[in-house]
Amino acid sequence: MQVSIETTSTLERRLTIGVPAERVEKEVAARLQKAAQTVRLPGFRPGKVPMKVVRQRFGEGVRQEVLGEVLNQSFIEAVQQEKLKPAGRPSIEPKSLEEGKDLEYVATFEVLPEFDLGDYSVIEVVKPVAEVSDADVTKMIETLRKQQGTWEVADRAAQAGDQVNIDYVGTKDGEPFAGGSAEASDLELGSGRMIPGFEDAIVGLKAGEEKAVPLSFPADYHNEELKGAAVEFKIKVNAVKALKLAELDDEFFTKFGVKSNDETQFRKEVAENMARELKNATKNKIKTQVMDGVLNVHAELAVPNALIADEITGLRGQTVQQFGGQANGLDFASILPDEMFKAQAERRVKLGLILSEIIGRENIKADAAKVRSAVEEIASTYEDPQEVISWYFGNRQQLQSVEAMVIEDQVVAFLLESAKVSEKPCNYEEALKTESA
Numbered sequence: 001m002q003v004s005i006e007t008t009s010t011l012e013r014r015l016t017i018g019v020p021a022e023r024v025e026k027e028v029a030a031r032l033q034k035a036a037q038t039v040r041l042p043g044f045r046p047g048k049v050p051m052k053v054v055r056q057r058f059g060e061g062v063r064q065e066v067l068g069e070v071l072n073q074s075f076i077e078a079v080q081q082e083k084l085k086p087a088g089r090p091s092i093e094p095k096s097l098e099e100g101k102d103l104e105y106v107a108t109f110e111v112l113p114e115f116d117l118g119d120y121s122v123i124e125v126v127k128p129v130a131e132v133s134d135a136d137v138t139k140m141i142e143t144l145r146k147q148q149g150t151w152e153v154a155d156r157a158a159q160a161g162d163q164v165n166i167d168y169v170g171t172k173d174g175e176p177f178a179g180g181s182a183e184a185s186d187l188e189l190g191s192g193r194m195i196p197g198f199e200d201a202i203v204g205l206k207a208g209e210e211k212a213v214p215l216s217f218p219a220d221y222h223n224e225e226l227k228g229a230a231v232e233f234k235i236k237v238n239a240v241k242a243l244k245l246a247e248l249d250d251e252f253f254t255k256f257g258v259k260s261n262d263e264t265q266f267r268k269e270v271a272e273n274m275a276r277e278l279k280n281a282t283k284n285k286i287k288t289q290v291m292d293g294v295l296n297v298h299a300e301l302a303v304p305n306a307l308i309a310d311e312i313t314g315l316r317g318q319t320v321q322q323f324g325g326q327a328n329g330l331d332f333a334s335i336l337p338d339e340m341f342k343a344q345a346e347r348r349v350k351l352g353l354i355l356s357e358i359i360g361r362e363n364i365k366a367d368a369a370k371v372r373s374a375v376e377e378i379a380s381t382y383e384d385p386q387e388v389i390s391w392y393f394g395n396r397q398q399l400q401s402v403e404a405m406v407i408e409d410q411v412v413a414f415l416l417e418s419a420k421v422s423e424k425p426c427n428y429e430e431a432l433k434t435e436s437a
Contacts, residue, residue: 003078010302011110013084016095019074019103027066032058067097075107085112088306110304117357123293123419128282130431132274137267140274141248148246148255157204158240160190164202165239172231179223180231184238195221202235210236257383274428276377281432283409290412293419294354295347303349311345312338355411364410366403374402 002018036054037047044053071092079086090109096102151163158164164187170180189199201213213233217226246252250261258266316336358364379388392398 001074001077001081003081005082005084008108011087011113011304013109013111015075015078015082015090015107015109017074017078017105017107019070021100021102024063024066024070024103025100027070028059028063031062031066035062063099067103070103071105074103078107086110087112087304088310110306112304113302113353115298115301115357117354117361118294118297120294120297120415120418121420122297123290123415125286125289125293125416125419125421127286127421127423128426128431129423130278130282130426130428132271132278132428136274136428137271140270141267142245144256144270145245145248145252146243148252149243150246151241152244154240154242155207156240157206158189158202158237159242160203161188161243163188163241163243164205164237165241166202167236167238168233170231170233172226172229177226177231180233198233198235201233202237205235205237205240207237207239210234276381278428278431285431286416287408287412290415290419291351294415295350298350298354301350301354303346303353307349308342308345309338311348312341315341315345355408358411358414359407362414364407364414366406367410370406370409371399371403374406375399378402 001020004016006014006016008014032051032054035058036049036051039049039054039058040046041049041053041057044050075090075092087110090107093106093108095104095106097105154162166185166187167183168181168185170177172180187193187199187202189202191199193199195215195217197213197215201211201215205211211234213235215231215233217223217229217231219228221227248263248266253259253261253266256266256269258269260266319336319341375389375392376385378392379385382388392402
């Protein structure tokens with residue numbers, strides 16, 4: 001077999017592969033000979049069909065089958081011979097497929113990049129340092145009570161935090177504008193659902209009272225016709241409701257999985273959940289900074305378009321699944337462009353290649369004790385932790401997902417040994433905030 005290689009770009013390779021005709025014809029002959037022993041044709045006894053007839057009837061089909069297999073196998077042999085690592089399926093361009101002549105074709109494909117690992121001492125990581133205080137737990141329980149609370153009619157003026165039922169009509173230059181009116185609409189004051197000044201204007205009004213309010217739409221409002229526009233809203237309050245917090249009773253505790261009718265136990269479990277959430281948020285913030293730093297160190301690393309395309313397909317599939325595939329006859333997969341996912345896909349592919357290289361060079365394997373600890377932590381949130389632990393260790397595929405997570409954590413720990421790490425004291429809420437929040 002003859003192979004010549006051409007580098008057409010940083011990652012693209014073009015192989016011209018020649019396979020001796022004998023290899024193809026010999027295999028075709030062998031398969032036809034085998035077929036002749038079993039083929040049944042009218043007018044011939046089984047096993048007595050002349051080879052000439054067998055070749056006429058089945059020769060072309062068998063040859064195409066053999067060509068496909070030889071193309072596939074010879075390509076594998078060629079990349080192994082040239083010590084190449086394809087990043088995707090090749091594009092095959094046949095040059096010669098004629099019977100009796102050497103098979104020749106051109107395979108064009110991308111290869112995985114070869115690169116040196118960078119200097120990770122330049123990575124800077126700020127570790128948030130926080131703890132869950134009694135005040136944080138009290139505030140969280142208050143939030144849970146609000147979520148489970150009920151709205152009750154209040155015979156007083158509306159206050160921030162109340163829910164009001166209102167009718168309103170918005171006008172611009174004396175004329176109503178699209179989307180500016182509603183009847184019997186519930187609105188929580190302080191939610192920020194309406195444009196600035198709208199909700200504040202309702203504070204102090206009682207049920208049955210009306211008010212005309214001059215306002216302006218924000219300069220960055222999404223509707224071009226209303227950007228920065230001066231308008232007036234006529235608002236009528238139909239009802240004022242105050243939120244009654246849910247009682248800390250057995251029914252309330254049960255909703256959150258606490259069987260004991262004990263506020264102390266409930267506070268303990270809330271605190272444990274908050275501590276777990278804080279731990280995960282801190283871990284994720286550190287991990288994000290490490291990964292961003294790794295990408296910056298390898299900013300010039302080129303990645304195969306084939307892998308990016310595969311990742312885009314996966315991300316699109318996840319998005320479509322979130323939308324339920326179709327809604328109102330609309331096929332989301334057909335309208336979601338590649339550009340929507342390209343940046344995220346490229347980031348994932350690049351990180352995957354870099355982390356894989358680190359794992360290979362440092363011979364990082366999932367630590368069994370850490371895997372068990374991770375499984376136990378997952379299981380601790382369930383009613384029967386031991387049942388969940390047994391399920392994970394009895395399900396190889398699920399256990400592998402935990403092992404992958406543990407390996408990634410070990411890679412982060414390895415990189416942190418070289419990185420510049422500083423600490424930033426903060427409170428619970430600050431530690432949980434995402435960078436974009």
